[in-house]
Amino acid sequence: MEHYHMNLNLKVWRQKNNQSKGEFKLYRVENISSEMSFLEMFDVLNEQLIRDGEDPVTFDHDCREGICGACSMYINGKPHGPWQANTTCQLHMRAFKDGDTIVVEPWRANAFPVIKDLMVDRSAFDRIIQAGGYISVNTGNAVDGNALPIEKDKADSSFAAAMCIGCGACVAACKNSSAMLFLSAKVSHLALLPQGAPERKTRVMNMVAQMDKEGFGACTNTGACEATCPKEISISNIARLNQEYLMASLTAE
Amino acid sequence: MTWKQVFISSVGKKLVMGLTGIFLILFLIVHAGLNACIWANDGGEMFLHAAHFMGGNWVPRILEIGLFVGFILHIYQGYLLTVENRKKRSVGYAVAYSDGSKWYSRSMGLLGTLILLFLIMHMSHFWFPNRSNQGFLLGPEINLYEKMKTEFSVLWVVIVYVIGCISLAYHLAHGFQSAFKTLGVHNKKYNKMLVSIGYGFSVIVPLVFAMMPISFYFKWIQ
Ligand code: HEM
Ligand code: SF4
Ligand code: FES
Numbered sequence: 101m102e103h104y105h106m107n108l109n110l111k112v113w114r115q116k117n118n119q120s121k122g123e124f125k126l127y128r129v130e131n132i133s134s135e136m137s138f139l140e141m142f143d144v145l146n147e148q149l150i151r152d153g154e155d156p157v158t159f160d161h162d163c164r165e166g167i168c169g170a171c172s173m174y175i176n177g178k179p180h181g182p183w184q185a186n187t188t189c190q191l192h193m194r195a196f197k198d199g200d201t202i203v204v205e206p207w208r209a210n211a212f213p214v215i216k217d218l219m220v221d222r223s224a225f226d227r228i229i230q231a232g233g234y235i236s237v238n239t240g241n242a243v244d245g246n247a248l249p250i251e252k253d254k255a256d257s258s259f260a261a262a263m264c265i266g267c268g269a270c271v272a273a274c275k276n277s278s279a280m281l282f283l284s285a286k287v288s289h290l291a292l293l294p295q296g297a298p299e300r301k302t303r304v305m306n307m308v309a310q311m312d313k314e315g316f317g318a319c320t321n322t323g324a325c326e327a328t329c330p331k332e333i334s335i336s337n338i339a340r341l342n343q344e345y346l347m348a349s350l351t352a353e
Numbered sequence: 354m355t356w357k358q359v360f361i362s363s364v365g366k367k368l369v370m371g372l373t374g375i376f377l378i379l380f381l382i383v384h385a386g387l388n389a390c391i392w393a394n395d396g397g398e399m400f401l402h403a404a405h406f407m408g409g410n411w412v413p414r415i416l417e418i419g420l421f422v423g424f425i426l427h428i429y430q431g432y433l434l435t436v437e438n439r440k441k442r443s444v445g446y447a448v449a450y451s452d453g454s455k456w457y458s459r460s461m462g463l464l465g466t467l468i469l470l471f472l473i474m475h476m477s478h479f480w481f482p483n484r485s486n487q488g489f490l491l492g493p494e495i496n497l498y499e500k501m502k503t504e505f506s507v508l509w510v511v512i513v514y515v516i517g518c519i520s521l522a523y524h525l526a527h528g529f530q531s532a533f534k535t536l537g538v539h540n541k542k543y544n545k546m547l548v549s550i551g552y553g554f555s556v557i558v559p560l561v562f563a564m565m566p567i568s569f570y571f572k573w574i575q
Binding site: 111122124174176177178179203205208209210211273275276277278280308309311312315316317318319320321322323324325326327328335336337338339340341342343344345346347349 | 358359362363364365366367368434437438440441442443444445446447448449450451452453454455458459461527530531533534535536537538539541544
């Protein structure tokens, strides 16, 4: 595709801190290259704001290569913007045309309170992981590779679930602010492997309890999470999580 | 982990929705099947036999209590879910995300409310008068076939019934497949099958129901 430049109108959510109300502000950026990433476009905006003596827009980012899950922006009505299976940092400006107006909002969920502008606090996800998203192992000698046979299909499904980068787009997309796609990815990736089996029941119980405590909503299988997930985590993981939970609650003490 | 903890958790609440939803789906099959007797077109003879049995025999009367419990649980839990889920996002989006999911999957509370309003009207047409007379022996058994004829000779009643059936169709278009996912069916081959059966069911069953008032209105059955 041909390289071009564009002028854009940005409608960006500005909010001083968790307590303040926040509002949309309009900005104009000019001469943006179609080869820039969305975050580079924001860098241009921020340099402009700093030059004008204004407060730059705060946003989360780290790897800028689609693997850390930090870059949370809700762009024109979709988490991570218009492309499929993509993170905000990997969204390129060729997704837009000269003269476009782009609306950028933070993830909206009470469990993800806004820290400042577009940056939200996603530590709720960390606490869900702490509640059981791990396996307890004795660290002795490293075992031989392939000492524990694992069916290829299972390993593939587990890997696919382990792709989740904990970005929170599923919560942002969901009408119920449910974290079930995230949780189901974490539970599935361990439930599918023999290493995850010993703590299988307590894991799902504790992680669901923590998810509820953090104030996420209940899943109603609408599928918005799967449609926006940058790592294409399948919604069938949610059904697997439901099964894990049902089995655990039927057989737990 | 106590049962109480299970059923007040977000996943447990959905289990109640799924189980009661499937129970109500089974009820719909029975209800549609019995009422289809009107198309025997025998002046209501076969239908009245069936209706007499359902209203007078103690087996369906006991099952009916289960049906009420199912409905009440489903409706109560449905509203609880809808209200609680809405509270999880105090500040909404300026631009809604509507591409990722079907409108009817996001409108289960609204569709359920339409079904509920329809149900209240439907029960006051048939269930209440019939139960007070036949069930509690307060009067002579009502000829439900004649009652259908009278009610369904009014155009607006027929239209409201059809709207009720359309609401049910969309509720089931999402609800049928969702219920099985909620109960933990994650195998691809079953899910594919259940999605197709679900769409089939949500078209055919409400259509059968809608055809009843329509058949009476246009005097296809006498
Ligand atoms: C004959 C009537 C009905 C049938 C067959 C039916 C069936 C279902 C099914 C199968 C589900 C899916 C459960 C799941 O996802 O696990 C469902 C969900 C739901 N129903 Fe019903 N339902 C009926 C009536 C009602 C009524 C009268 C209301 C309410 C006022 C209602 C409100 C809801 C709500 C709010 C949900 C949850 C939405 C969701 O989980 O996505 N339903 N229903
Ligand atoms: S499931 Fe997908 S959308 Fe949700 S946190 Fe993981 S990677 Fe992000
Ligand atoms: S910045 Fe790491 S995924 Fe986007």
